[in-house]
Amino acid sequence: MAINSDIPVLRLNQHQIPLDALRLGSPFPFATTAFEKATVDFCKGWLRGDTSFSIQTSGSTGTPKEITHTRMQMLASAQATISHLQLQATDTALVCIPTSFVGGRMMLVRALALGMPIIALEPKGNPLGRALAAKVPIGFVALVPLQMEQCLEHTPEFLPKLASTRAIILGGAPVSSQLEKALMAVPCPVYHTYGMTETVSHIALRRLNGPGPEKAFALLPGIEAELDERNCLRIKGEVTQGQWIQTNDVVSWKTERSFVWLGRADLVINSGGVKIFTESAEAHISKVWKTTERFFLFGLPDNQLGERLVLVVEGLPWPLAKQEEYLARFVKILPKYHAPKEFIFIPNFKETPTGKIQRKATLNLTDKKH
Incomplete structure (x- = not known):
């Protein structure tokens, strides 16, 4: 050209x-x-x-x-x-x-x-x-x-x-x-x-x-x-x-x-023998996500499951009742064993210069081991 x-x-x-x-x-x-x-x-x-x-x-x-x-x-x-x-x-x-x-x-x-x-x-x-x-x-x-x-x-x-x-x-x-x-x-x-x-x-x-x-x-x-x-x-x-x-x-x-x-492939979580594509599960979650906070799914080490699925949310911790309400929603819309087990709240996500979330670097801001 x-x-x-x-x-x-x-x-x-x-x-x-x-x-x-x-x-x-x-x-x-x-x-x-x-x-x-x-x-x-x-x-x-x-x-x-x-x-x-x-x-x-x-x-x-x-x-x-x-x-x-x-x-x-x-x-x-x-x-x-x-x-x-x-x-x-x-x-x-x-x-x-x-x-x-x-x-x-x-x-x-x-x-x-x-x-x-x-x-x-x-x-x-x-x-x-x-x-x-x-x-x-x-x-x-x-x-x-x-x-x-x-x-x-x-x-x-x-x-x-x-x-x-x-x-x-x-x-x-x-x-x-x-x-x-x-x-x-x-x-x-x-x-x-x-x-x-x-x-x-x-x-x-x-x-x-x-x-x-x-x-x-x-x-x-x-x-x-x-x-x-x-x-x-x-x-x-x-x-x-x-x-x-x-x-x-x-x-x-x-x-x-x-x-x-x-x-x-490097974000697939193996929880209890079930392979979970985090981005696909996140797309399902976004359908019932009624707040403005950003989120992503992550797998943390678990003695029983190998990895347990957690939902990482940007912002201050929610009241327990709101967390339980959302966890119940996830169970209804996600395939079996694909719903996160708990929330982790982080005030500000780590990002690349182009605004992409750096998942592992964000988790490093907490005391959670991955």
Whole structure:
């Protein structure tokens, strides 16, 4: 794919930056926040024709590490998304997730490669609501689920303005059942992404709203996938330079080109001989979760069961009666032996720089052994 060089301006927060100036490497002292610096630095490198770019993984599933993407890998990823979503050069790209990580960086690449106007807003609070309030014509945007929830909760009056939006993609975290229901009110297509830094952002999408919401992720063009002996996904394509990437994600095939994500193999809990996929159980719990506190399931050592399932909640401890009420709800909606046995309350969860919960690091804040 050739680079479109006709984009005249990058709008970065309140600044208008001519892309020709970025291409020439002009200094921009007003770029003071981490987001502004990362956005300007990457655009400079891309526009001057750099052929490789280093990037840090988020650290949500292990120690953060630095890897390198080639320009060709990034263009292959961009082309797959552009083709699948039928993006056009006239669509304005709203970039409002961190551009120091792969999700935000690839939003810049898609826009630069296709020639889309770019509006980059600080990724805090409710950037989509801020953009809609400012009458920004949004053609394509990537959000984390929390940002989508903020828009739906605090600025629902602006949702009709999304009617002409080509697509919203959500990534970086699971999408709760409550959010999936709320997305039915969004008048443009909303997709959940599957991917990772090693695959240069997403390699599969599933539609979350509209007349036929999907449970399965559809592979993007040019992506090959297979399962290992654990039923964990392996991925290959131009985005991986033709090398197989091994994941710890357990999936089941729906068709030859689509799969249902079940959970991470390293988060499976074996309690009394029963294998519990924590993320699948969390999706069930979210259906009866009537509070705003975040939560996750975890397995703690148990002499009798091997591991016992506990629910870790962010916030102050609940009254015992409320805990018992919720534990009773879980027994009703979860498969046998899949309900947590107790609550653990932690004031603040540990997070990665992209806002993903670090489960083990969070448990380290307590005296619970794992």
